[in-house]
Amino acid sequence: LMGVINLAHGELMMLGAYTTYVVQLAFRPLGEPLFSLYIFVAVVAAFIVAALVGLALERGVIRYLYGRPLETLLATWGVSLILRQFVRSVSGAMAISIAVFCLLFFGALWVLRKRSDWASMQKKAIAILLPLSLAIAGGSGFLLNQVPILARLWFSTRNVDVTAPAWLRGGIPFGISQLPYTRLFIIALTVLCLIGIYWFLNRSVWGLRIRSVTQNRDMSACLGIPTAQVDALTFALGSGLAGVAGCAVSLLGSVGPNLGTNYIVDSFMVVVVGGVGKLVGSIVAALVIGTLNYLIGSGTIAIILGGIGAEFLQPLVGFFTFFATASMAKVMVFVLIIAFLQVRPAGLFPQKGRSVEA
Structure with a gap:
């Protein structure tokens, strides 16, 4: 719809799969019957995580590359490599340092945007804030890495397994074979997503705006449609659906950094x-x-x-x-x-x- 070749879409699936794994770990101590319900929370969480990452990707990279398919291909390929390496290397210390950077850099930008002279000082402010925030976040990450529990890798390069809930094990006899409940659940989830997307695109106001922008961006802008917001919403929605797909495929096999490439x-x-x-x-x-x-x-x-x-x-x-x-x-x-x-x-x-x- 947006004319973007997104080679990081598979990595958004991977993030959805890892989110499912984390939700599973969070629900495991609760025991049955709550553990059997974790998959529903995981679907929502996978959508939210992937959508937020997609939104950040669109706002930070993609929006500068619309109308340039080759550049979007190269940029998203680079993002896919970054996301894969991030999953292999992420630890508590890294997560905290990233949070510190976001708080300092984006928080400062949010405060400065309220100034009347923001337009004139924007480039200078970014030139100062970016290296300063990186230095503080990097220093905090280095110090936190000295704490063993924070330096421990969350996932590393190994594959992890997602255990299907008890009610998704087994299947329905079908001749000499059977239809696994897991795959039937994935089919039902796919149908539900398709119905939801169809309704959203054809029955909602934002769906109408998305269709309008994809058909004629200039005319849509002239009619007052916020095209930048439509772009962000569309990319976030597609990314969220990739996260849901990752949640689904995590039930079929191991989850690893290279899951999306398949x-x-x-x-x-x-x-x-x-x-x-x-x-x-x-x-x-x-x-x-x-x-x-x-x-x-x-x-x-x-x-x-x-x-x-x-x-x-x-x-x-x-x-x-x-x-x-x-x-x-x-x-x-x-x-x-x-x-x-x-x-x-x-x-x-x-x-x-x-x-x-x-």
């Missing part, structure tokens, strides 16, 4: 195939790409073709058997997407109207 490419493929800025397109593309990945990677297509028994299908059976692994299935799907985009470069549901010209 999903970022698939996410971009979904957006491109579905049509940029089209919610329905993203839903359809996700279903198609996910289904193809499963059918090819699990060898289902090869089994079906082999079961037909026709001699002329044997080359196809061998072909799909070769691609019947998770990694090779991704290669096949990627090739199919490239071929599809040669025919429909705008995706399944291309934009229409003035938004195409923007």
